[in-house]
Amino acid sequence: MKKLDFKDRFLYPAGTVFAVMAVSWAGYFGSACLENDALHQALAKVFGTAYFISVAFGTLYVYTVSYLRGAAPGERVLASAISPFIWATKENLLLLESYGILESIYWYLNPLNFWLICFMALQMGIGGIVARAVLRRRGEAVTVATPASLALIAVSVAAIVSAYAWGKGENLYVIFLAGYRALFGYGI
């Protein structure tokens, strides 16, 4: 497997997903300004769907492509995390309107980010398998389903299923709030 330069193996895959996320974000929120309701609804569906896919499933694309372009494991993870991190950070910045910096940082621990990280881990496991399958088709002698990938998939699926089964995730939110009170009191 040839290792491409940093721009090709890291910036382009991560930048592609970020561009889709940014454009669909702007398109989605911008569509709400349209007077024509039918057009607004249609654009909202298109951009909303693209926005969701870019954040929730962008990891699969970034991880797989960066793998195929020779990125090291750390680079793949980092490239995959850029768009979700920016997406999540927007909310932390929004909280600064009402709260201090530490409380805003604590928001990174919210259950939504837990779900997102679980889905990212799942996609990294799948992405690794997909990438190696492509390499094998190209004639490289690699093991497609490595123990590490399978373990990542198993752990992430188990985390998703068990968190959902345990009160559909609501209990995670209760724990998150209890943690907040332990650290910051009532917040007032």
Add this chain to the structure above:
Amino acid sequence: MSKYQESEGILSDIISRRKLLKLAGGAAVAGLALPGLAVPARKMPAKPNIVFILGDNHRADAMGCSGHPFIKTPGMDRLAREGVRFENAFNTTSLCTPARASILTGAYAGRHGVKNNHTPWNYRMTTFLEYLAGSGYATAFIGKWHMPGKGLPDLPFLDLFVSYTYREGQGSYFDCPLIVNGKDTPSRKSYISEEVTDWAVEFMGGKHRRAGNAQKPFCIYLSHRPAHPPFISPEGIAGMYRDADVKSALPKVVDPWWFGKTRRNVFQGIMMGSYYDQYRRYCETITAMDREVVRLLDAIDREGLRDNTLVIYMGDNGMSWGEHAHHGIRESYEQVIRVPLIARAPWLIPDPGAIRNTMALNIDIAPTLLDAAGAGIPADMDGASLLPLIRNGRAEGRKAWMLEFWHYYPEPTPTYVGVRTDRYKYVEFRKGRKPWLFDLKEDPGEERNLYGTPEGKKLLPRMKALLEKLKKGR
């Protein structure tokens, strides 16, 4: 008269109005006629029974009787038909826990101290239930308490205390584990509203009371879980609005993906389904609660208590469903601060089915119920009795009141305090936002902030003075 002149005189009016309302309420219970107050023909019970029903997150316009395009609320409609509906009813703090404490104590949150959903009940003030128990009432608190703390509070004056602490006190729609007079108790009915209504009906019939209390007048505080998310309704109601024209009830700005937009991050609520579906389900939970209101009213009739029972239905706070690109509670928008409020007292109301336009507040509930019971209204209550307004549609009410909100993590709304008059709303934020000043007559949608405009600059000193006056009176 200019709009600025219209607010003249408000400052001097606030306190005197409150005093007048308390005086008038006391006189009404004593059977005295004040000039200008209509006196109905029916005989007034010395100590009427009281049933106070509280909904959760119930918007003022989400009832058939308030003109909703498709929701079915025959119970609330009946109450409105046989009683009076307050079209300008508000909560003073748009968040569940402080709003509930305000209802119980008749005080602004700044006085009772339960400021957000993290703040525990603190026993700083006496609840109207305790005053009523001391006045010879059998009392019951049934349903959602929803104030944090270690378990439920110690309220030994209650004959019956049925509530839950499950999931931060939110409980669950089905098979909610209950705590009945301090003991863990499983639900007998599966759906929470049916369960709590059963307890209320039994209490009305004389069960679950202390020895010697079976014949006493009763006060039931019945607090429902609907319509708090996740919106789940029982069989027979779930899905009933599947084909409803939901878009006719929502602002045009929303779209199916919209649920998460309120926190700026789309798909925040993706696991909850589309926004339209959420709103349908919200309406279904209100209808599910209303079905229990019907059952309760029927039980009152069956027991022969209709003519000596004051029934009040209220919501703890409203909520935005897309207005101002906002979803939920907390903000000071009209959709959030307005609540449904209906009162039925056959001996008091000369014009059943009428609408009262005077501003009424959640902090008025405690003084109203004490007034109805002839129990006297404590001086530390900020609210005033609504009995004069219930009796007489022409009675004058308050001209201004105070909005309060303390930030509640992790919701993105800064702490604010404000004043709402019958025409203007002025809100000051502790950080993050410049003040809001709206002329609700010219701009009912609150789309044009007058703060900083020439018009706003003229209004501002009066609004600030009014706010300061209200703060001092708290």
